[in-house]
Amino acid sequence: MVQFALPKNSKITKGKKHPAPEGAKKTKAFKVYRWNPDDGQTPRMDEFEIDLTKCGPMVLDALIHIKETVDPTLTFRRSCREGVCGSCAMNIDGMNTLACTKATADVSGEVCINPLPHMPVMKDLVPDLSVPYAQLATIEPWMKTESPAPSRERLQSHDDANLLNGEDGKGPAACILCFCCSTACPSYWWNGDRFLGPAVLLQAYRWLADTRDEATGERLDQLEDPFRLYRCHTIMNCTNTCPKGLNPAKAIAEIKKMMVARQA
Numbered sequence: 001m002v003q004f005a006l007p008k009n010s011k012i013t014k015g016k017k018h019p020a021p022e023g024a025k026k027t028k029a030f031k032v033y034r035w036n037p038d039d040g041q042t043p044r045m046d047e048f049e050i051d052l053t054k055c056g057p058m059v060l061d062a063l064i065h066i067k068e069t070v071d072p073t074l075t076f077r078r079s080c081r082e083g084v085c086g087s088c089a090m091n092i093d094g095m096n097t098l099a100c101t102k103a104t105a106d107v108s109g110e111v112c113i114n115p116l117p118h119m120p121v122m123k124d125l126v127p128d129l130s131v132p133y134a135q136l137a138t139i140e141p142w143m144k145t146e147s148p149a150p151s152r153e154r155l156q157s158h159d160d161a162n163l164l165n166g167e168d169g170k171g172p173a174a175c176i177l178c179f180c181c182s183t184a185c186p187s188y189w190w191n192g193d194r195f196l197g198p199a200v201l202l203q204a205y206r207w208l209a210d211t212r213d214e215a216t217g218e219r220l221d222q223l224e225d226p227f228r229l230y231r232c233h234t235i236m237n238c239t240n241t242c243p244k245g246l247n248p249a250k251a252i253a254e255i256k257k258m259m260v261a262r263q264a
């Protein structure tokens, strides 16, 4: 059998075990990835036994409970705690999702929590998202127009607005930029420096589909590249994992259709 020799500092070791508090009535184990850039140690998985009667129902509630009552050094991002800001994206039970909308009860057995995959880790559950944000800037995610501005807002028909919002509210404008999709995409894992990934491509499509935007040709020119767009091989991990139920793979397919249509 092939033997892989991983560098010493890439191996995840067994971490500390924090038992349930005395008198705990309903316990569940949370295994959490820990890494501190300042202590020179390899990453470890700490285990926390939590009394579920003492914290809220979501995985984020459990993490906040751990930070407040067991280990204040546990580091993670969160803000809105209602699936709107995208900050608390992490890998829970093997799936990229939002900790604030993932119910602890939906995980059978222990809850295993890791940072979003294939991103450099800054500390514990906090990934470094500088690259995807720099890629987002390249698609210029704002409305570009040349025609004179109207005296009031640029109006859209209901149908045109639906291209962005979706009939079911799950159109590209509903993306919260959590990057669960990009960090679940094998093409992005291997070519993340040049392939824009599903989150950024969904944003690109959001502006291509906007009937008020007047830079469609320029936007398509910018994506016409063997890597930026065409490294998507329709593996669909992105759509399967999106915690908002959006379909970035379809948006990418729509961009490819627009590329073909303009050559006809």
Ligand code: SF4
Residues within 6 Å of the ligand: 184, 185, 186, 187, 188, 197, 198, 231, 232, 233, 234, 235, 236, 237, 238, 239, 248, 249, 252
């Ligand atoms: S459909 Fe494309 S973008 Fe989505 S996971 Fe697959 S390769 Fe990545």
Ligand code: SF4
Residues within 6 Å of the ligand: 174, 175, 176, 177, 178, 179, 180, 181, 182, 198, 199, 202, 241, 242, 243, 244, 245, 246, 247, 248
């Ligand atoms: S498409 Fe979904 S998974 Fe991807 S960034 Fe947007 S909300 Fe997150």
Ligand code: FES
Residues within 6 Å of the ligand: 077, 078, 079, 080, 081, 082, 083, 084, 085, 086, 087, 088, 089, 098, 099, 100, 101
């Ligand atoms: S805290 Fe904002 S999406 Fe989870």
